[in-house]
Amino acid sequence: MLFHVQMTVRLPHDMPAVQADELKAREKAMAQELQRAxxxxxxxxxxxxxxxxSVFDVSGPDELHDTLSRLPLFPYMDIEVQALCRHAxxxxADDR
Amino acid sequence: MLFHVQMTVRLPHDMPAVQADELKAREKAMAQELQRAxxxxxxxxxxxxxxxxSVFDVSGPDELHDTLSRLPLFPYMDIEVQALCRHAxxxxADDR
Amino acid sequence: MLFHVQMTVRLPHDMPAVQADELKAREKAMAQELQRAxxxxxxxxxxxxxxxxSVFDVSGPDELHDTLSRLPLFPYMDIEVQALCRHAxxxxADDR
Amino acid sequence: MLFHVQMTVRLPHDMPAVQADELKAREKAMAQELQRAxxxxxxxxxxxxxxxxSVFDVSGPDELHDTLSRLPLFPYMDIEVQALCRHAxxxxADDR
Amino acid sequence: MLFHVQMTVRLPHDMPAVQADELKAREKAMAQELQRAxxxxxxxxxxxxxxxxSVFDVSGPDELHDTLSRLPLFPYMDIEVQALCRHAxxxxADDR
Amino acid sequence: MLFHVQMTVRLPHDMPAVQADELKAREKAMAQELQRAxxxxxxxxxxxxxxxxSVFDVSGPDELHDTLSRLPLFPYMDIEVQALCRHAxxxxADDR
Amino acid sequence: MLFHVQMTVRLPHDMPAVQADELKAREKAMAQELQRAxxxxxxxxxxxxxxxxSVFDVSGPDELHDTLSRLPLFPYMDIEVQALCRHAxxxxADDR
Amino acid sequence: MLFHVQMTVRLPHDMPAVQADELKAREKAMAQELQRAxxxxxxxxxxxxxxxxSVFDVSGPDELHDTLSRLPLFPYMDIEVQALCRHAxxxxADDR
Amino acid sequence: MLFHVQMTVRLPHDMPAVQADELKAREKAMAQELQRAxxxxxxxxxxxxxxxxSVFDVSGPDELHDTLSRLPLFPYMDIEVQALCRHAxxxxADDR
Amino acid sequence: MLFHVQMTVRLPHDMPAVQADELKAREKAMAQELQRAxxxxxxxxxxxxxxxxSVFDVSGPDELHDTLSRLPLFPYMDIEVQALCRHAxxxxADDR
Known part of the structure; x- marks a missing residue:
């Protein structure tokens, strides 16, 4: 089941660089793991x-939310979700 | 070169069904031809x-506009374009 | 799978009352059939x-779109969809 | 009397995790108490x-406001209210 | 129970003056009847x-909708509703 | 002369409770004094x-601004003003 | 009493040129009469x-509405009003 | 003096193709004449x-408005103007 | 050359009163000097x-920007500019 | 390949002047280097x-993003991108 997700990141300007770098590194690792999966x-x-x-391929809204809300940058992102379906x-037959 | 395109169709309510069907059939044919290409x-x-x-893979903005503006439904669509690039x-290496 | 759907109807002011009434009657019949199902x-x-x-309980985005697009008033509605999931x-366990 | 309420939570990024956790725990307890009631x-x-x-079933706008404004997360939420009524x-007869 | 209602009228420019005048006269009569009540x-x-x-004083959302939807200008109005309650x-004690 | 005023309060989350309470108490006192007047x-x-x-009954825009800008919560409010007149x-004759 | 008024004209594209010209001529005459007054x-x-x-100098909201609503182009204009007062x-002393 | 102008054309769907073509041809001729000038x-x-x-280089707002309002497509365009100046x-010295 | 300028001031709530007062005093002095000029x-x-x-009468966009950007409150203002011209x-002949 | 870019800078009000000046100096140096190139x-x-x-002339979206994201003020800017193409x-033949 496909969902179209647009994420805009808004890190607070006063976040220490070390913390931001660590968040981004963890975000990248998790993003790549989810891509490989x-x-x-x-x-x-x-x-x-x-x-x-982004386009996610998950079992439904529950897995989508579970996945997005565990991303390290989730608290700093504006996220817009659109459910996708096959276009006539x-x-x-199955464009992923 | 990838462009993200969101199209919303707004056919006038007083368009005769025959004309609408013919437009949609031509749109579908051209869409499939562009997908095959x-x-x-x-x-x-x-x-x-x-x-x-949609995601288009074209040589640049000129080809993108040329392609979109020749679609039969172009006069009836609101179109938003976002240029895409590789995400770190x-x-x-090349997600198309 | 639950989807939250908000529909706003905008019938053209020049639609004959007979046609509007017929559309609304068919819409009502289909809405009640879908509720009973x-x-x-x-x-x-x-x-x-x-x-x-409204809240729809369907197998996924494909069935949702298929259902909504067959509604007689679909061409005259602005529709906003939000995918729902269980709230912690x-x-x-299953709020429907 | 039914009211449709959409709540978006915006916790300040500099709120200590302990305080946020305590707020969320109290919010959850009160939400469950209100559901049971x-x-x-x-x-x-x-x-x-x-x-x-959310959908609230209260005696009127006064009880709705009284209920929402006592939620622990109320100061951190954008709230939109729509009054609901029976759909023809x-x-x-009474969809709650 | 009080509801704050803002109505914006958008008559089609091609509505015959006779029809518009008749609509407005009926709207005025019903508005005055509802005020007297x-x-x-x-x-x-x-x-x-x-x-x-406007401020309406009705028994709840059902009566509010029933009242507003019977106004002769209802099909030509954008209507925004806000539920009101007593301000601390x-x-x-009862500001109407 | 009547003006329709909608005020939305946005207190900074880091304002000490004592300061907020003092502001609200002064706001309430002034609001009640203005109502009595x-x-x-x-x-x-x-x-x-x-x-x-709210609806204000003042001698004109100058008094309205003078009144609103002296409210203790004025620096923390988004305010929208609409000038009202008698509806036909x-x-x-004079709905206040 | 000063009011700041921004008017945007949206004439229907299918209005006959003769009718549009006549409307504009009457609008101009009334605008100039109001300026001279x-x-x-x-x-x-x-x-x-x-x-x-535009800036209007009238006795209050009633005269403002009476004036604007009698303009020949009033049915075709989007109008935004802001009440003005003296700036400190x-x-x-009296900037008109 | 430079002005940044963004024009969006919205031709009525029921405009005869002959009329649209004639408008576009005149628009193109005038656009090219203004470019050459x-x-x-x-x-x-x-x-x-x-x-x-577009970027216009004119003697001021009067010439800008005079130029834009004489374009054949002016009645069918949404136009946004921003005054430009030299960037530090x-x-x-003079980027045109 | 006339420009219509709307300025909305948003001082940070944590700015010390002494600093705010000093800024406002300098803003007022410069505003009055520019009015006298x-x-x-x-x-x-x-x-x-x-x-x-506000309405500014300057030699063009460069002087307008130079003037506005030197205002002491400039960093704290949302500013909207519209170029004005003579209305037919x-x-x-010259409404200033 | 041309891209139209509008950048709005929003420096935090509590950024020390020394840091802001240093950022702006580096931004200017890089902007001038990119112009010369x-x-x-x-x-x-x-x-x-x-x-x-601004108008950028780059090999595609990747170079555009690479260029913009390396600007010292990038974290403090709202950026809107529009892909441009030749206008008929x-x-x-090549308006740059």
Whole structure:
């Protein structure tokens, strides 16, 4: 089941660099683990912004929320979710 | 070069069904041709709305505009474009 | 799987009353059929507006879109979808 | 009398974890007490966001405000209220 | 029970003057009847706009919706509703 | 002369409780004094929000601004003003 | 008493040119009459838009509404009103 | 004097193709004449939208408005204007 | 050349009163100097808000920016600029 | 390949002046270097705001993001990107 997720990161300007670096490193590790597990299907940077567009492939809203809320940067992100479904004009039976 | 495109279709309510059907059929044919050519990489329906989220893989803004503006439904769509680039946390060298 | 759906109806002012009445009658019949089938769990009127708040219980985004797009009033509605999941403070294991 | 309430929580990033945990524990206790009392009829998490959609069943706006403003997280929440009424297409005489 | 209602009227520009006048006359008659019945407590024009700010005193959201949706101009109005309650700093036990 | 005023209070989360309580007590005293003087005609709480809807009866914009800007909570409020006038459908010659 | 008024004109595209010209001519005549009477103190075009910024000097909201609503283009304008008062840093006792 | 202008064209869907083509041809001719005269310094298409970003070099707001309001598509465009000035970090004394 | 400027002041709540007072005193002195020089033609307070509506008469965008950016409160203001020009219905050849 | 970029700077009010000055000096140096390299084609100040409108000429979204995200003020800027392409009415084959 696919969900389109756009995340915008807003780190507080007074967060110590060490803390920010540690958060980002953990975020990256978890993002890559989720990609390897096939849960985080696509991850693109939006040019010019500290933001990404992603596509998740999960069993439903519960797993989606569970996944997103465990991300180290979750408390610092604005997140917009859109549920996706197959488009009648797609040439793929299952476009992931 | 990847561009994230969200299209919302707003057909006038007084458009004759025959004309709407013909437009949609031509739109579908062109969408599938562009997918087969590798230009329109992803095409998903947003659940509950007459709208889609798409990813285009083109040579630049000129080809993107040329492609979108030739779509039969172009005059009836609100289109939002975001330029995408590789995300540092992506496990893919080239996620298309 | 639960989805929160808010629908706002905007019928064109020049639609003949006969056509509007027929659309509304078919909408009502389908809404009641979906409620009886357990797909449309809740349906409330928002006071003062031609709009409703609903909760759908479907197998996923595909069934949700399929259901909503077949509603007779679909072409005349602004629809906002939010995927719901269990809240950790809910006293219900499965609040539907 | 039913009210639809959407709450988005915005805890200050510099709130000590101990204080945040204590607030959340008290919020949870009060939310469950209100659910058991039949006042807080539904409580769903919105997938991907620190936010919920709820339905309250109270005697009127006074009790609604009294209830919401006593929640421990009230000072940290953006709250949107919509008054609900019976929908003419509902199959329930009293959908709570 | 008090509700704050802001109504903005948007008559189609191509509505015949006769029809508009008839609608407005019926709207005025019903507004005055509701005021005399004590249901429509306050009715003010917003300076410079075809809009009003009103306070309704009804038994709940059902009566509010029933009242508003029967107004002749209802199909042509954008309506925003806010539930009101007693303010702790009010000097009136019951400010209507 | 009537003005419709909606005030939303946003106290900084790090304001000491003693200071907040003192501000609110002074705000309440001044609000009640202005009500007794007939300047602050109506004061309602908006259910679920730290906000109010008010109607002021003053000699003009200068007195309105002078009154609002002397409120103890003024620096912490978002304020929206709408000038009101008699509505042609009002049954009151002077609805205050 | 001064009011700041911003008017944006939106004539329907299908209005016959003769009717539009007649409306504009009557609007201009009334605008100039109101300027000569000292009611419409300032009238500026906003560069690039079919819109103006104006300052009215009237006895209160009632006269303001009465004046604006009698303008021939009133049904075709979006109007925003802000009540003005003397600024403490103004060097004019009465800046009109 | 430079002004940044963003124009979005919204032709009515029921405008006959002949009329639209004639309007566009006249628009193009005037745009090119203004470019050759050095008034319309830059003209770019925004990828994916029937819109442009432009930079005008005129003697002031009066000439800007006079120029824009004479464009054949002016009645069908949403126009946003921003006045530009030299940036302290620009390497050009006069970047046009 | 006239520019319409709306300024909204947002002083940080934790700014010491001495610093705020000093800033406001310098702002007032400079505002009055610019008024006496004929650059700051009009300065009105918007009733109920820490904001003003102003009209500047300067040689162009460069002087406007130079003037505004030297105001002591500039770092704390949201500023909206609109270029003004003569209105065809104005009875003044040069309304300043 | 051209991208239209609008940057709005929001420095925290509590940033020490020394740090802000150092950031701005480094931003200016890098902006001028990028201009000399032909990457940052245009850089204009928006009159009255701590913001600029720019045009970048880069090889694609990756270079654009790489360039913008290395700017010293990047963490303090709201950035909006629009991909530009040749306009059919431009008299320039390659308007940079």
């Amino acid at each position: 096939g849960k985080w299907r696509h991850l693109w940077r939006i040019a010019g912004r500290y933001a990404n567009v 004009s797609s040439i793929h | 590798g230009k329109w990489r992803h095409l998903w329906r947003i659940a509950g709305r007459y709208a889609n989220v 946390s992506s496990i893919h | 357990g797909k449309w769990r809740h349906l409330w009127r928002i006071a003062g507006r031609y709009a409703n708040v 403070s809910s006293i219900h | 039949g006042k807080w009829r539904h409580l769903w998490r919105i997938a991907g966001r620190y936010a919920n959609v 297409s509902s199959i329930h | 004590g249901k429509w407590r306050h009715l003010w024009r917003i300076a410079g706009r075809y809009a009003n700010v 700093s009010s000097i009136h | 007939g300047k602050w005609r109506h004061l309602w709480r908006i259910a679920g929000r730290y906000a109010n809807v 459908s009002s049954i009151h | 000292g009611k419409w103190r300032h009238l500026w075009r906003i560069a690039g838009r079919y819109a103006n910024v 840093s103004s060097i004019h | 050095g008034k319309w310094r830059h003209l770019w298409r925004i990828a994916g939208r029937y819109a442009n970003v 970090s620009s390497i050009h | 004929g650059k700051w033609r009009h300065l009105w307070r918007i009733a109920g808000r820490y904001a003003n509506v 219905s104005s009875i003044h | 032909g990457k940052w084609r245009h850089l204009w100040r928006i009159a009255g705001r701590y913001a600029n409108v 009415s431009s008299i320039h």
